[in-house]
Amino acid sequence: MKNSQLNRLCETPMPEVQDWTACLKTIGDYQDKARFSLLFEHFSPRVKAFLIKGGHLNEEKAEELVQETMIKVWRRSSTFSPAQASASTWIYTIARNTRIDCFRKQSRENLESLSADDIYDSSYEDDSHYSSLVQIRRNDHIDQQLKELPQEQSEVLRMMYLQGMSGQQISDSLGLPLGTVKSRIRLAIAKLKIGFASTYKPD
Amino acid sequence: MVTRHPDTDLLVEYTSGSLSLAPSISVTTHLQFCENCSNAVDSLNQLGGDILEAAEAVPVCEDLFEKILLGIDEGSPESASPHGAKITAVDAISDSLPRYVQQFLPKGKLRWRFLSPSLRLATISVGEDRHELALHRIQAGGKAPEHDHNGEEITVVLTGCFSDEDGVYQPGDFIVREPGDVHRPFAAQNKECICLSVLSAPIKLTGLKRVFNPFMGFSPS
Numbered sequence: 001m002k003n004s005q006l007n008r009l010c011e012t013p014m015p016e017v018q019d020w021t022a023c024l025k026t027i028g029d030y031q032d033k034a035r036f037s038l039l040f041e042h043f044s045p046r047v048k049a050f051l052i053k054g055g056h057l058n059e060e061k062a063e064e065l066v067q068e069t070m071i072k073v074w075r076r077s078s079t080f081s082p083a084q085a086s087a088s089t090w091i092y093t094i095a096r097n098t099r100i101d102c103f104r105k106q107s108r109e110n111l112e113s114l115s116a117d118d119i120y121d122s123s124y125e126d127d128s129h130y131s132s133l134v135q136i137r138r139n140d141h142i143d144q145q146l147k148e149l150p151q152e153q154s155e156v157l158r159m160m161y162l163q164g165m166s167g168q169q170i171s172d173s174l175g176l177p178l179g180t181v182k183s184r185i186r187l188a189i190a191k192l193k194i195g196f197a198s199t200y201k202p203d
Numbered sequence: 204m205v206t207r208h209p210d211t212d213l214l215v216e217y218t219s220g221s222l223s224l225a226p227s228i229s230v231t232t233h234l235q236f237c238e239n240c241s242n243a244v245d246s247l248n249q250l251g252g253d254i255l256e257a258a259e260a261v262p263v264c265e266d267l268f269e270k271i272l273l274g275i276d277e278g279s280p281e282s283a284s285p286h287g288a289k290i291t292a293v294d295a296i297s298d299s300l301p302r303y304v305q306q307f308l309p310k311g312k313l314r315w316r317f318l319s320p321s322l323r324l325a326t327i328s329v330g331e332d333r334h335e336l337a338l339h340r341i342q343a344g345g346k347a348p349e350h351d352h353n354g355e356e357i358t359v360v361l362t363g364c365f366s367d368e369d370g371v372y373q374p375g376d377f378i379v380r381e382p383g384d385v386h387r388p389f390a391a392q393n394k395e396c397i398c399l400s401v402l403s404a405p406i407k408l409t410g411l412k413r414v415f416n417p418f419m420g421f422s423p424s
Contacts, residue, residue: 033272040268045260052261063264071274085245089252096220096251104224114329116220118306119227142246143253157215161254166221167212182212189211194246 017042020087028077036074039087044070047095053162054099056106065102069095093120099164145192153188156181205237205375213379214240218247225334225401228307229357229377232399235301236375296340296397300361304399313338321345321390339398341365341390349387354403356380363396365389 017023017038027036044066051062072094080090097116104116146154159165159173167185171178209217209230216222217230234241294312297305307327315323321342329336339358341347358378365372367386372378380386390396 037268040271044263044267046255046258048263049258049261050255053258063267066263067267067271067274070271074271074275086249086252088256089245089249092252092255093248095255100220114224114307119224120231121303142250143256146250146253146257157250158254160215160219160221161251162258164220166216169221185212185215189215189247192246192250194243194250 021082024073024077024080024087024090025082027074028080031078036077039073040070043073043088043091047091050092050095050162051099054103054164056103061102065095065098069098072098096164142192142194149188149191153184153191156184157188160185204373205233205239205377207372207376207378208237208240209233209377210379214243214247218244218251223333224329224331225336226357228329228336229359229399229401232301232304232359232361233375233377235303237377300338300397304361307336315340319348322347333403335402337400337402339400341388341396341398343390343395344392345395346389347387349385354382356403357401359399361397361399363394364391365396365398366391 017035020039020042023035023039026032027039047069048062048066051057051065057065069091073091076094080087085093097120100116146157149157156170159170160167165173167178167181170176171181174181213222213226213230217227222230234244297308297313300308307329309327313325315325318324322345323340325338325340327336327338338361341363343363356379358372358380360372360374360376360378362374364374365388367388369386
């Protein structure tokens, strides 16, 4: 698409997108490039921030991975299901997997044709025993409560989810015992009220 | 019913992408059996999405969208299940395992190594050197020798069940053993037990010395 066409696209009156999940669904259903450009404008600078925070990537490589991520978003958009994830969740997992594969290639791990998508794949789940109500349940409170976490807890979550650091790496980086890092994670997750079977275990 | 689950911080590492390959496979395997943890993983991915959404935006090059449009015109949309063709169960045991696990098995028959009269092991190569991934198979009524652990070991029960001093483990149960934990697993009388196990391998070993055996506690010589 030429620049002139792009400009025309931008001039096309387009309602301001509030609901990226609905927008992504429309992109998938109708191969809607105009909406894809809006989704791109919103998410690609965030995906780039995510990639750069992970370290080990120069500007050029980060752009390349944003491109890779957004092409996957487009190609897989027809499989996107709002009942299972929001747009940001779905795009996050694609960006995360793209970053994992890039780091594994860089560290020359033998890929043996396995990609992060294969590892995380849940398409084998027999979802007949999952109630659709459970899938539709969205934790709308996470976003809000994230802002209310004590700084030391949100810092650890950001180091994990944005920078891709393990508990041990955070422990080394902050000079804190691993146990302290783990308890911050557990406290934060408990405050976000994310349901865990393991938290009910007596220990 | 699944009663043993991964810890919160392990699921956080899993969803944030810092957990390496073999342990990640063990977590996804557990999710095949556990609705609770699957829901927790969905919520943690959502947390990742929310953190991504709140990230301070870094501007991208002006021509990036054009490049992407060129890229998407070259390829076709991906199909809903790109993995179906990869599954190649060729024997009854492979066939009895969760389909998710089957994709990692070697093509051709599983090669079981003798560890003791009632215990066999088949290693699975997934191309990472920090952990060893393997299947363990305890004969019905069989006992594994009492053993210690050299590194952290994760076990997920796939079929059958086994018990040790601490309890009975059913399909889907996710058990973590730390170095120094001593136990003696034995399978149920009526059915053999197959488990997926991940052993952390802090020391890289090569060639014939690469004898790693989570259940037996062989030290590399």
